[in-house]
Amino acid sequence: xxxxxxxxxxxxxxxxxxxxxxxxxxxxxxxxxxxxxxxxxxxxxxxxxxxxxxxxxxxxxxxxxxxxxxxxxxxxxxxxxxxxxxxxxxxxxxx
Amino acid sequence: xxxxxxxxxxxxxxxxxxxxxxxxxxxxxxxxxxxxxxxxxxxxxxxxxxxxxxxxxxxxxxxxxxxxxxxxxxxxxxxxxxxxxxxxxxxxxxxxxxxxxxxxxxxxxxxxxxxxxxxxxxxxxxxxxxxxxxxxxxxxxxxxxxxxxxxxxxxxxxxxxxxxxxxxxxxxxxxxxxxxxxxxxxxxxxxxxxxxxxxxxxxxxxxxxxxxxxxxxxxxxxxxxxxxxxxxxxxxxxxxxxxxxxxxxxxxxxxxxxxxxxxxxxxxxxxxxxxxxxxxxxxxxxxxxxxxxxxxxxxxxxxxxxxxxxxxxxxxxxxxxxxxxxxxxxxxxxxxxxxxxxxxxxxxxxxxxxxxxxxxxxxxxxxxxxxxxxxxxxxxxxxxxxxxxxxxxxxxxxxxxxxxxxxxxxxxxxxxxxxxxxxxxxxxxxxxxxxxxxxxxxxxxx
Numbered sequence: 066x067x068x069x070x071x072x073x074x075x076x077x078x079x080x081x082x083x084x085x086x087x088x089x090x091x092x093x094x095x096x097x098x099x100x101x102x103x104x105x106x107x108x109x110x111x112x113x114x115x116x117x118x119x120x121x122x123x124x125x126x127x128x129x130x131x132x133x134x135x136x137x138x139x140x141x142x143x144x145x146x147x148x149x150x151x152x153x154x155x156x157x158x159x160x
Numbered sequence: 161x162x163x164x165x166x167x168x169x170x171x172x173x174x175x176x177x178x179x180x181x182x183x184x185x186x187x188x189x190x191x192x193x194x195x196x197x198x199x200x201x202x203x204x205x206x207x208x209x210x211x212x213x214x215x216x217x218x219x220x221x222x223x224x225x226x227x228x229x230x231x232x233x234x235x236x237x238x239x240x241x242x243x244x245x246x247x248x249x250x251x252x253x254x255x256x257x258x259x260x261x262x263x264x265x266x267x268x269x270x271x272x273x274x275x276x277x278x279x280x281x282x283x284x285x286x287x288x289x290x291x292x293x294x295x296x297x298x299x300x301x302x303x304x305x306x307x308x309x310x311x312x313x314x315x316x317x318x319x320x321x322x323x324x325x326x327x328x329x330x331x332x333x334x335x336x337x338x339x340x341x342x343x344x345x346x347x348x349x350x351x352x353x354x355x356x357x358x359x360x361x362x363x364x365x366x367x368x369x370x371x372x373x374x375x376x377x378x379x380x381x382x383x384x385x386x387x388x389x390x391x392x393x394x395x396x397x398x399x400x401x402x403x404x405x406x407x408x409x410x411x412x413x414x415x416x417x418x419x420x421x422x423x424x425x426x427x428x429x430x431x432x433x434x435x436x437x438x439x440x441x442x443x444x445x446x447x448x449x450x451x452x453x454x455x456x457x458x459x460x461x462x463x464x465x466x467x468x469x470x471x472x473x474x475x476x477x478x479x480x481x482x483x484x485x486x487x488x489x490x491x492x493x494x495x496x497x498x499x500x501x502x503x504x505x506x507x508x509x510x511x512x513x514x515x516x517x518x519x520x521x522x523x524x525x526x527x528x529x530x531x532x533x534x535x536x537x538x539x540x541x542x543x544x545x546x547x548x549x550x551x552x553x554x555x556x557x558x559x560x561x562x563x564x565x566x567x568x569x570x571x572x573x574x575x576x577x578x579x580x581x582x583x584x585x586x587x588x589x590x591x592x593x594x595x596x597x598x599x600x601x602x603x604x605x606x
Contacts, residue, residue: 069248069256072278074269074315074399075241076306080191085162087194090170090228102164107538108204108212112174115216116223123224141163148167153227155172156161157204 091152096126100151102144103133109157116155162192172196172226174219176203178410182350185407189304196231198222268404270319271394271419278318286314289324290331291606298331299338302346303409304402308334312400313392320392325369326385328603329422329448333359333393334400336450341593345452348593349401350408354415357397358453358497358589359390359422360577362436363446365600366424374581376423377499389422417453423579429502430578431509438515439597446600451497451575453589455481461504461584467511470504470584471518475525478588479567483533485549495573495592498522501580515576523571531560533567 091097099120101113110133117129132147134140139156147154164171175183175197187195199222200215207215246263250256257277264270276282287294287310294311301308310331317330337357341348348355361371370385379387397403397420405411411418427434436447459477464470478496508518530552539545539553552560568574575595579587 067250067253067256069250069253069260069277070245070279071248071260071264072245072280072283072311072315072318073241073243074264074278074312074319074395075243076301076308076312076400077243078189078402079300079305079307080189081193083191084194085166085192087165087192087196087231088168088170090230092228094224094227100169102161106205108207108209111209112200112204112212112216115213116174116220119217119220120224144163145167148164148169151169153170153172154161154164155174155223155227156164157174158161 094120094124094127094153097124097152098128098130098150100147100154101129101131102139102147102154102156103131104139104156104158105133106157112157113155161197162187162190162195165192165195170227172198172223174198174200174216174223177201178203178406181407182410185304185402185404186350189402189408194231194234196226198226264319269395269399271391271398273391275319276321278315282318283311283314286317286322286324286327287311289327289605290603292331292603299335301334301338301397301401302343303349306400306402308338308396308400313396316395316399317392320388320395322388322392326389326392328446328600329359329361329365329369329389330392330396331603332448332598332600333389333422333450334396336448336596336598337397337401339596339598340450340452345593348452349397349403350410352410352412353454354411354413354417355452355454356415356417357393357420358417358451359393359420360435360449360451360579361422361424361446361600362427362434362441362449363600364444365446366427371422371424373424373426373428373579376579377421377587383421386422386424390420393422394418394420417456422448426502426578426580429506431506432515432576432578435575435577436597439595441597441599447597448600449577449595449597451589451591451595452593453497453591455590457588459586459588461586464584465507467508467513467518468521470507471521472525474498474500474504474586474588475522477586478522478526479528480588481528481533481567481590482536483528483530483565483567485534485537485539485545485552494568494590495575495594496522496526496568497575497577497589497591497595499579499587499589500576501583501585502578503580503582503584504586505576505578516571519574519576520571522574523566523568526567526574527564528567529561530563530565531557533565534560
């Protein structure tokens with residue numbers, strides 16, 4: 066019998082030293098401002114706008130704002146603007 | 161979208177099915193392992209607009225739930241590797257090493273080839289190859305931003321079969337990746353395109369270690385050191401940078417360039433100063449340069465002997481590829497790494513042309529058909545076109561095909577490194593962002 070101990074090659078990830086928790090959700094989107102954050106990928110704008118329409122159909126008093134920086138991914142100042150001006154934000158991402 | 165949550169607002173990222181693993185890995189890498197997201201079946205950019213609408217409607221209840229319901233704990237944080245050693249029992253050492261390989265390769269900690277055992281003794285021997293202590297943090301490695309201590313680098317180097325004298329080059333290479341572009345080229349490494357690092361060593365250490373500068377990019381005995389150092393680096397990128405296929409490396413087809421190679425510049429056969437001197441180092445210093453490449457083309461010359469003839473062949477060959485219209489930079493374009501063999505470099509240099517003049521000549525002649533270069537991205541209804549290119553939207557395809565532009569933004573986007581054996585066959589590699597060059601001597605034993 067031969068016993069072999071091998072050291073672990075996987076490093077700890079910096080971001081997990083102090084992870085963030087998702088923020089608490091509102092119970093309803095009635096009266097909320099919804100941000101649609103488009104990263105510029107083909108078709109994502111159409112998908113987001115359809116989601117916005119459907120949210121306005123299901124909830125009352127929903128305002129929809131559309132954001133894009135014309136680039137991929139959306140530039141930080143556009144992301145910041147969406148977060149500041151809206152109550153919730155939907156984004157199309159993943160290439 | 162994590163940035164939105166960090167600013168205190170609920171976010172609902174919509175991702176496609178293939179990217180679910182990527183979303184989970186990214187949520188950990190960027191510090192929000194409990195991030196909720198909405199999954200649709202297909203990538204939006206490759207389906208029709210009707211299909212975009214259809215799959216969004218199908219996912220609507222998910223969108224509402226993601227925005228209005230606090231998610232149940234995912235447990236993703238708890239699955240982080242604890243970093244503990246792994247023990248293997250075998251009938252003999254060979255059997256134990258075989259079992260280690262089954263386990264490690266099964267966890268995707270390797271490159272598919274057999275790994276050597278990173279025992280305490282082997283790792284300590286490698287750590288002695290640098291002046292730095294084992295717990296010294298060299299950098300955080302993209303795209304997953306794992307913490308690269310000297311010991312973690314040494315463990316991965318041991319798995320690759322590296323020797324202690326290779327460690328300074330490996331450490332400098334890892335450091336170089338962290339200095340590439342914004343966040344170490346994070347987006348490029350996570351791309352669906354085959355972006356891969358290439359390492360080029362300059363200085364006396366290349367000869368000392370036996371890093372091949374001739375037919376340097378292939379397999380075999382002559383490239384043994386090239387392969388081992390490149391492999392050690394790529395295992396660091398994998399296990400420290402979390403560059404795991406289909407998690408944070410979302411390449412569509414993949415490339416053998418991801419079996420990273422470390423080559424040397426053929427300084428002895430170059431008519432010009434070495435590349436690391438271009439980058440600000442002294443000729444007697446040792447340095448490694450890291451390029452991110454996106455392809456490779458052999459440009460063969462069958463009889464030119466003049467500088468003009470050789471460089472025109474090279475420049476015309478360098479025009480392949482596509483062109484982005486996203487840049488506000490008027491020139492736009494991308495970069496090219498030119499691995500120029502001595503049989504091209506020497507006639508050019510002997511004609512009196514400096515390396516900078518050769519770069520400018522190549523840039524001036526590497527022109528492509530704009531209509532063909534942008535065909536991959538329909539302009540109609542597409543907002544990914546910078547203001548300075550908007551005028552193209554009013555042209556017909558035939559009109560666009562009449563326009564010729566430089567494939568590189570400027571001569572500064574053309575990098576010449578002399579590599580190769582005898583024969584005028586140049587390798588041109590689309591590359592970018594700009595390479596990072598890091599000194600090696602700072603990591604050598606004191």
